[in-house]
Amino acid sequence: MNDIGNFALILCFLFAAYAVVTTVWGARAGRDGMVRSGEHAALLVAVCMTLVLVCLDVLLVRSDFHIEYVSSYSNRELPLFFKFASLWAGQAGSLLLWSWLLTIFNAIVILQNRHRNRELIPYVVAILSATSLFFIILNLFVTNPFQELVAHFEDGSVAAWAPQDGKGLNPLLQHPAMVIHPPILFTGYVGFVVPFAFAMAALITGELGNKWIGLTRRWTIVPWFFLGTGILLGGNWAYQELGWGGYWAWDPVENASLMPWLCGTAFLHSVMIQEKKGMLRVWNMILIILTFSLSIFGTFLTRSGVVSSVHAFAKSSIGGWFLGFLTVMVVGAVFLLVMRLPELRARNEMESMVSREAGFLFNNLLLLGACFAVFWGTIFPIVSEAVQGVKITVGAPFFNKINIPLGMALLLLTGIGPLLAWRKTSGVSLRRNLTWPAVIGVATAGTLFATGTRHPYAIISFALCGFVTATIIAEFWRGTRARQRNTGEILPVALWRLILKNKQRYGGYIIHFGIVVLFVGLTGKAFTKEGQFELGVGETAQIGQFELRLDKIVEADNPNYSSGRLLLGVSKYGKQVTVLAPERRFYKTSQQPTTEVSIRSTITEDLYTVFAAMTPDGRKAVIQVWVNPLVNFVWGGGFMVCMGTIIAMLPDRAMRRRLEKMMDESGSSAAGEGAGARA
Amino acid sequence: MRPVQIKISIGITIVLGAIVWLAISGFDESKAYFKTVPELAEMGHGAMGKRIKVAGNVKDGTLERDPKLTTFVIELDGVTQTIHYTGKAALPDTFKEGAQVVADGRMRDDGIFEAKQIQAKCASKYEAEYGPDGNAAMPEAMREAIERGETQMPH
Numbered sequence: 001m002n003d004i005g006n007f008a009l010i011l012c013f014l015f016a017a018y019a020v021v022t023t024v025w026g027a028r029a030g031r032d033g034m035v036r037s038g039e040h041a042a043l044l045v046a047v048c049m050t051l052v053l054v055c056l057d058v059l060l061v062r063s064d065f066h067i068e069y070v071s072s073y074s075n076r077e078l079p080l081f082f083k084f085a086s087l088w089a090g091q092a093g094s095l096l097l098w099s100w101l102l103t104i105f106n107a108i109v110i111l112q113n114r115h116r117n118r119e120l121i122p123y124v125v126a127i128l129s130a131t132s133l134f135f136i137i138l139n140l141f142v143t144n145p146f147q148e149l150v151a152h153f154e155d156g157s158v159a160a161w162a163p164q165d166g167k168g169l170n171p172l173l174q175h176p177a178m179v180i181h182p183p184i185l186f187t188g189y190v191g192f193v194v195p196f197a198f199a200m201a202a203l204i205t206g207e208l209g210n211k212w213i214g215l216t217r218r219w220t221i222v223p224w225f226f227l228g229t230g231i232l233l234g235g236n237w238a239y240q241e242l243g244w245g246g247y248w249a250w251d252p253v254e255n256a257s258l259m260p261w262l263c264g265t266a267f268l269h270s271v272m273i274q275e276k277k278g279m280l281r282v283w284n285m286i287l288i289i290l291t292f293s294l295s296i297f298g299t300f301l302t303r304s305g306v307v308s309s310v311h312a313f314a315k316s317s318i319g320g321w322f323l324g325f326l327t328v329m330v331v332g333a334v335f336l337l338v339m340r341l342p343e344l345r346a347r348n349e350m351e352s353m354v355s356r357e358a359g360f361l362f363n364n365l366l367l368l369g370a371c372f373a374v375f376w377g378t379i380f381p382i383v384s385e386a387v388q389g390v391k392i393t394v395g396a397p398f399f400n401k402i403n404i405p406l407g408m409a410l411l412l413l414t415g416i417g418p419l420l421a422w423r424k425t426s427g428v429s430l431r432r433n434l435t436w437p438a439v440i441g442v443a444t445a446g447t448l449f450a451t452g453t454r455h456p457y458a459i460i461s462f463a464l465c466g467f468v469t470a471t472i473i474a475e476f477w478r479g480t481r482a483r484q485r486n487t488g489e490i491l492p493v494a495l496w497r498l499i500l501k502n503k504q505r506y507g508g509y510i511i512h513f514g515i516v517v518l519f520v521g522l523t524g525k526a527f528t529k530e531g532q533f534e535l536g537v538g539e540t541a542q543i544g545q546f547e548l549r550l551d552k553i554v555e556a557d558n559p560n561y562s563s564g565r566l567l568l569g570v571s572k573y574g575k576q577v578t579v580l581a582p583e584r585r586f587y588k589t590s591q592q593p594t595t596e597v598s599i600r601s602t603i604t605e606d607l608y609t610v611f612a613a614m615t616p617d618g619r620k621a622v623i624q625v626w627v628n629p630l631v632n633f634v635w636g637g638g639f640m641v642c643m644g645t646i647i648a649m650l651p652d653r654a655m656r657r658r659l660e661k662m663m664d665e666s667g668s669s670a671a672g673e674g675a676g677a678r679a
Numbered sequence: 680m681r682p683v684q685i686k687i688s689i690g691i692t693i694v695l696g697a698i699v700w701l702a703i704s705g706f707d708e709s710k711a712y713f714k715t716v717p718e719l720a721e722m723g724h725g726a727m728g729k730r731i732k733v734a735g736n737v738k739d740g741t742l743e744r745d746p747k748l749t750t751f752v753i754e755l756d757g758v759t760q761t762i763h764y765t766g767k768a769a770l771p772d773t774f775k776e777g778a779q780v781v782a783d784g785r786m787r788d789d790g791i792f793e794a795k796q797i798q799a800k801c802a803s804k805y806e807a808e809y810g811p812d813g814n815a816a817m818p819e820a821m822r823e824a825i826e827r828g829e830t831q832m833p834h
Contacts (some may be wrong), residue, residue: 353686365691369698375700381713391713393732394706401705402698409694422768584772593772612769616744622769 002146005055007048008048009144012103013136015041015048019129027122035122039110044193045106045136054098056145057087065162069145075589077559078514085179086169090319091303092145094182098299099135101183101190106132109194117215122506123201124194131193134325142317168589171561175245177237184229185257189295191223191411195267196292196333199285202335208343210275216288216475217271218649223295224264225645231257232638243595245530245626250399255378256298259371263291268365273360276348276422282337283364285344289333295373295421296326301378336598352424359417364412373402411519414512415468418475437474441467461523465516465625471512474616499647507648511641524605524630532612534620544627546607547571551579553621561585561598566611567622569601582611582623605629702828709717711783716755727829733760733792734781737799744775753780766795 019041024035056069065071073089106128113121125403139145172178195216202212215575235247235256237481248254267287274278304319337344351358368608377394386392419425419433444466448459476495483494499506533541535550542548552567565583583596599605608626615622700723716735718792740752749764762782764770774780774797784794 348686349681350683353690358687358690361687362690362694365694369694373698373702380706385713393711393713395709395711397709398702398705401708403702405701406698532767595772624769634765 001059001064003064005052005059005146006050006140006144008055009136009140009146012045012048012099013054013133013140015045016129016133016136018104019045020126020133022121023126023129028073028127029145032118035125038122039125041134042106042110042125045129045132046103049136050102052139053087053096053100056093057084059146060084060086060143063166063336064415065164065166066148066160067145067304068147068149071149071163071166073166073169077589078169078174079560081179082169082174085173085301088182088186089169089173090145092139092143092147094186095135095143095318096145097183097186098190099132099139101187102132102135102193104414105190105194109197115159115307117211118280119205120201120212122290124197124657127197127200128193131197134219134321138318138321142321145607165589168587171585171587171592171594172241175237175241177233177240181230181237184226184233188223188225188227188230188257189260189299190256191226191296192220192264192288192292194219195225195288199288200333202338203285203333206340206343208281208340210278213271213274213284213572217268217275217286219266220264220288221645223553224261225642227257227264227650228556228638228645229642231261231385232642234633235521236635237265239631240597240599243527243597243624245608245610245624245628246525247631250259250377250396255374255399256301258373259378260291260294260298262367263294264375266364266371267291274675276369277357279350279357281343281344281346283448287364289330289337289560289568293326293330294375296322296329300326310387345656354420354425354427354430356422356425359413359420363410363413366406366413370403370406370410374399374407393498407519408457408464410518411461411464411468414515415464415471418509419471420513433471433474437467437470445462455526457678458523458526461519465520465523468516469513472509473518475509479506498580503650504648507644507646508649510644511646512644514637514640514642514644516637517633517640521630521633521635522639524633525629527629529627530625532622533620533626534615534622536620539620541623541625543625545572546625546627547574548580548609548623548625550621559588561587564611564614566623568598568609568623570607580607580609582609584611584613589660591634601632606631621652700804713781716753716760717758719760719792720758726787730783730785730786731792732781733762734779735760737774737776737778737780739776751776755783760792761790763794764794764797766797768796770797771799806809 019038022034022038022041026032026038031153059067059070060074061080063070063074063076063083069090069092073086073093074083075230078086086093087664096414102471106125110121110125113124149162151159153159171348183206198212198216198219202208212543229347231254234257238249239247252410253349267284270280270287271284274281274284300319300322304322350361378397381391381393413436416434419430421429445459445463448462476498479498480491483489483498484491487494487497489497529544531543533548535541535548537550537552540547540549547570549569549571550566551569554565554567557561558566563583565581565584568582570578570580577598580598582598584593585596586593595610597610598609604628606628608628609625612622612624614620710833711730711732713732713734714722714726716733719731719733733753735755738752738754738759743749748772750762752759752761754760764782765784766803778799781798782792782794783798786790787827
């Protein structure tokens with residue numbers, strides 16, 4: 001089976017190399033047949049890569065411990081579900097998943113564009129195939145998942161061997177969110193290669209009209225959606241599984257996924273200025289190059305071990321490869337960009353500070369500022385160690401100090417930006433649209449202050465959330481009323497059709513509202529209460545309005561792990577509301593203890609309990625408790641962002657018409673370059 | 680430059696200035712020196728007053744857990760350092776004798792390192808570090824397995 005896997009990998013390598021050469025050659029020589037042949041090869045890569053993936057999963061499910069990867073990440077007692085998932089538990093397997101997703105994306109692009117965008121496609125396929133080729137080389141020669149275990153004997157002879165049982169999957173990863181989180185996150189990382197490829201193809205061919213922007217925008221929102229969902233699931237996993245009471249720790253691996261998301265968010269906004277006004281054309285190229293570079297950098301950061309130490313990086317076998325690939329890619333992209341600079345001049349100029357354009361400009365500045373701060377904080381230990389020989393780390397306070405104010409400013413712009421008109425906004429319309437939301441914001445702040453809240457950021461944040469919510473509701477209200485007047489539809493129908501008629505705009509508003517809800521949840525962090533108690537059976541502890549009573553300690557045993565579970569009676573204001581059962585498990589294969597948290601989750605707050613340990617005398621249980629207000633708003637807001645994104649991604653007739661119109665325009669305006677065609 | 684461009688430039692400068700100021704002040708508040716035990720010993724008096732994260736392995740037989748104060752010694756390359764843990768949170772599951780730990784805190788005048796936070800990683804069976812030649816970690820594990828009579832030796 002591993003031979004089949006390796007053979008299929010070699011086929012992937014050959015087909016991918018063939019695809020790169022023939023598509024470029026075919027395009028240069030103007031021979032469509034050659035390009036088609038390259039496309040077919042790229043489709044075959046996807047087929048073979050799927051076969052490779054199946055081979056590894058069969059080995060995992062069959063518990064074939066001859067294979068190093070299988071014996072490292074699986075064991076006999078592991079439930080079947082997790083045996084599948086251990087495919088992406090380690091470096092070799094997760095890079096294989098990367099390659100597979102990449103080849104699948106390549107195949108989708110090819111199949112979608114059999115008769116469209118033929119001038120760009122050869123180069124798009126070439127870039128996608130070249131990137132696949134890089135990852136296939138890693139899969140084949142650097143971290144091959146099909147490596148067999150071999151024994152080296154004193155006399156120099158070598159033999160294959162297999163242990164009786166594998167080392168098992170890290171218990172922390174044995175969680176449903178962890179099963180789906182990596183593939184979703186990876187889909188996000190990998191997906192940014194497609195808009196990048198379109199952008200590069202546009203630079204290579206000189207087809208710099210709005211066509212690549214239209215195509216790229218759609219292909220950016222897909223990975224943006226997956227990356228965001230992946231980040232959210234990762235946070236949810238951390239919250240439920242790691243047992244430290246929170247969902248985000250500014251860990252390098254988390255930061256690695258946040259950076260391309262922030263940069264992609266900036267791109268999705270600034271691309272609108274290019275669509276509407278033909279401005280920021282160089283800037284958008286830079287953003288998409290940066291977003292994809294950060295995706296690769298994120299994979300590199302997560303997989304090379306460079307975070308823990310520069311020395312670990314030197315030992316890691318893939319670090320150098322990634323750095324090399326990243327350098328080649330960035331240098332190549334920047335070279336192409338510089339070549340085309342004269343053709344990328346803006347067609348319009350900024351006309352007013354109080355315009356949609358300026359709003360987007362500052363939105364970009366804040367998002368990239370946040371991205372850069374996260375980047376700097378993440379790589380500072382590496383840089384300081386490499387440059388000064390002293391490893392200096394920065395912690396959560398650094399990230400919070402920068403990102404909380406930036407987040408507030410972005411929230412403010414979320415409210416104001418959509419109300420600004422293109423070119424120039426009149427003071428009258430601004431006053432008309434902003435007065436009521438501003439009143440609501442100030443009223444929110446006043447109410448909070450009057451009821452005893454003194455946390456400055458929390459007051460500002462909630463006030464801004466009130467303000468933005470009001471602006472969004474007002475937008476929906478105005479749109480719906482206007483539609484009702486024109487069509488005579490009843491309110492819900494008018495609202496529904498309003499959204500369906502302009503999915504991109506109203507999907508965007510729903511995303512904005514999701515972000516507001518998310519911010520409400522994040523702000524709840526300011527009011528977290530934390531405590532640690534030692535309780536014997538029958539004893540009670542108090543935290544906030546909750547009283548916890550230890551009723552019983554239950555012990556259990558199964559082939560995978562042995563466990564101890566606490567039964568905690570929870571009362572709120574003296575009335576019993578629930579029983580929580582935090583658990584400690586001891587996994588037998590890995591000899592590792594883990595905690596299973598128990599949470600009482602309501603809309604207003606989570607009561608989060610952890611069975612931390614038994615006291616040394618074995619009589620009392622050590623329990624850690626958090627009261628985390630508004631955590632469900634984080635998940636709810638994230639869910640709304642997802643829903644809004646799906647609405648915005650749905651095919652849109654109005655959008656398609658606009659796109660077609662734009663393409664016609666870009667064709668005609670290419671002739672009158674710089675004429676300043678103003679829509 | 681036209682007046683709009685001047686206004687926008689001023690706006691951009693203010694935003695960038697604010698970000699840089701936040702970054703610098705945030706950096707000073709939360710920077711910590713990451714040192715191994717021998718490196719910490721080398722710092723001598725230079726270590727006083729700085730926030731330090733020191734890494735080493737918990738030495739066998741030195742761990743004393745008391746409800747108020749947990750004390751232990753960490754060691755690396757023969758150099759040792761006594762740690763007093765005064766933090767509130769329960770120590771992590773992975774914290775035990777022999778574990779690799781990172782203690783986050785400050786050096787006291789009496790030469791004891793007072794930690795507010797401990798991160799621990801047991802000498803992990805997971806993520807077995809791949810050696811430069813791809814499987815350097817395996818033969819040793821296998822030799823142990825052979826000794827326990829667990830291996831199937833084909834052919």
